[in-house]
Amino acid sequence: MSLRPILGLAAGLLAATSAFAQTITPQMLRDHVAVLASDAYEGREPGTPGGDRAEAYVLQAFAAAGLQPGAPDGRWRQEVAMTDVRAATIAGTVTRSGKPVALGANQIAGLGLAPTTSITRAPLVFVGRGAPDQMAGTDLTGAVAVVIGGTAPDAPPVPNADRNAALQAAGALGVLLIASAQAPWADVAHSFSELTIAGPVRRPGFTGVVSPDAAQLLLGRSAADLRTAAIVPTFRPVRSDATIDIAATGTARRYTTANIVGMLPGTQRPNEAVLLSAHWDHIGICAPEGAADRICNGAADNASGTAILIEVAKVLAKQPRSPRSVYFVATTAEEKGLIGADAYAAAIADTPLKVVVNLNIDTSAIVPVGMPMAMVGRGNHPAIDAIVDQTARAIGRKVDTDIEANIMVQRQDGWAFGQRGIPAVMATGSVSDMKRLFAYLDGPYHKPTDDMAHIDLTGAAEDADLHVALARALADPARYPTPAAPAQPTK
Numbered sequence: 001m002s003l004r005p006i007l008g009l010a011a012g013l014l015a016a017t018s019a020f021a022q023t024i025t026p027q028m029l030r031d032h033v034a035v036l037a038s039d040a041y042e043g044r045e046p047g048t049p050g051g052d053r054a055e056a057y058v059l060q061a062f063a064a065a066g067l068q069p070g071a072p073d074g075r076w077r078q079e080v081a082m083t084d085v086r087a088a089t090i091a092g093t094v095t096r097s098g099k100p101v102a103l104g105a106n107q108i109a110g111l112g113l114a115p116t117t118s119i120t121r122a123p124l125v126f127v128g129r130g131a132p133d134q135m136a137g138t139d140l141t142g143a144v145a146v147v148i149g150g151t152a153p154d155a156p157p158v159p160n161a162d163r164n165a166a167l168q169a170a171g172a173l174g175v176l177l178i179a180s181a182q183a184p185w186a187d188v189a190h191s192f193s194e195l196t197i198a199g200p201v202r203r204p205g206f207t208g209v210v211s212p213d214a215a216q217l218l219l220g221r222s223a224a225d226l227r228t229a230a231i232v233p234t235f236r237p238v239r240s241d242a243t244i245d246i247a248a249t250g251t252a253r254r255y256t257t258a259n260i261v262g263m264l265p266g267t268q269r270p271n272e273a274v275l276l277s278a279h280w281d282h283i284g285i286c287a288p289e290g291a292a293d294r295i296c297n298g299a300a301d302n303a304s305g306t307a308i309l310i311e312v313a314k315v316l317a318k319q320p321r322s323p324r325s326v327y328f329v330a331t332t333a334e335e336k337g338l339i340g341a342d343a344y345a346a347a348i349a350d351t352p353l354k355v356v357v358n359l360n361i362d363t364s365a366i367v368p369v370g371m372p373m374a375m376v377g378r379g380n381h382p383a384i385d386a387i388v389d390q391t392a393r394a395i396g397r398k399v400d401t402d403i404e405a406n407i408m409v410q411r412q413d414g415w416a417f418g419q420r421g422i423p424a425v426m427a428t429g430s431v432s433d434m435k436r437l438f439a440y441l442d443g444p445y446h447k448p449t450d451d452m453a454h455i456d457l458t459g460a461a462e463d464a465d466l467h468v469a470l471a472r473a474l475a476d477p478a479r480y481p482t483p484a485a486p487a488q489p490t491k
């Protein structure tokens with residue numbers, strides 16, 4: 001493998017005068033994508049045979065590349081326990097003064113954690129925004145809590161996880177959110193029909209939503225009234241004079257999936273790390289029975305990024321070690337809500353390992369060679385932006401310095417890392433041209449056509465070479481001396 005000068009003057013001169021030989025070729029990436037995006041991998045959904053095959057493939061490739069195992073417990077796999085819950089049927093009845101009124105299909109939706117949920121004559125308690133401090137001391141044993149959202153900017157929203165944990169601790173059987181009038185009911189109902197839980201379950205046994213007009217039925221007051229009441233700082237939970245029956249069915253699937261983690265130890269600052277990441281998972285079998293092609297192969301999203309991660313690992317493993325460590329994390333369950341990335345960031349938070357930058361790689365195979373490098377996350381960490389730009393130019397890439405790609409910031413694992421204080425950027429040619437990006441998003445994205453026949457790995461190969469150079473630059477304290485301050489919330 002030939003090494004290319006990327007630092008200092010030599011690189012600057014070369015950049016101005018010559019094209020660069022490619023180290024990582026499209027064919028090298030194609031060899032991995034052909035396997036990971038094959039029908040035998042069934043779209044790589046975590047907890048399925050195809051997902052397990054993808055994990056095994058990446059683990060084997062990391063080991064063959066010469067990485068060391070890098071998970072927090074010193075192994076290759078960081079396991080994540082998961083539960084996927086899907087709703088099937090639901091019926092709700094509100095009873096006031098002995099008079100039952102059935103809720104319609106456009107008034108209640110939701111799912112239970114058990115295959116059958118049977119709640120009978122449960123008291124309804126309005127808990128406002130569900131802020132844990134406002135609910136403190138309230139006994140909700142056997143009750144269904146009713147929560148209202150949409151109170152910002154007068155009162156900030158309460159994080160779902162905090163609210164659910166507090167409701168469970170208070171003994172609530174279930175929780176119902178009063179939907180906002182703006183959101184179409186079909187979308188609201190759908191978002192309460194599927195749920196993926198990572199780690200221990202800290203929520204009531206039933207989670208649902210009711211339409212704004214149902215508020216009157218449940219609590220005897222309009223949704224607007226309830227919203228006004230909920231933003232008063234001294235708000236305390238109020239018990240309704242109505243009770244509710246809920247009967248629901250569904251399925252719950254429990255399984256274990258894993259991030260695959262490899263690393264190359266640094267020579268001077270081994271506890272400081274550059275973290276390269278790409279999600280190995282995709283959405284699995286995605287078309288209904290009888291469809292001609294049922295498998296979402298996820299060739300661009302994100303077999304391409306996984307292939308880049310593996311090939312970058314191979315190149316860096318053959319080079320002299322950097323002063324800082326380089327970690328390679330193939331994350332799981334990105335498609336279920338950046339779950340693997342969040343689990344990794346949480347797991348290392350209390351260890352000596354300090355990640356100085358995350359470079360995420362996602363969906364790199366949608367543009368040809370020659371596209372400028374653009375960034376998702378540009379503007380949050382100017383020191384990192386400057387090094388990325390300089391490094392890209394030094395290897396002959398054009399640089400697109402606008403921030404339009406930031407519309408993708410919450411849709412990739414770098415967001416999960418950023419939320420836990422790790423500075424994160426995604427540098428790729430795939431997000432430079434919005435027309436091309438949207439052609440992909442409106443086209444093969446999350447469809448069976450995101451397959452080998454519809455990808456272009458020439459741009460991806462350029463991105464791969466870029467990541468070799470970026471990892472070396474950012475793993476060198478002489479070039480990137482002071483780790484960036486904790487991530488600012490992205491505007």
Ligand SMILES: [Zn+2]
Nearest residue numbers: 282301335446
């Ligand atoms: Zn995706």
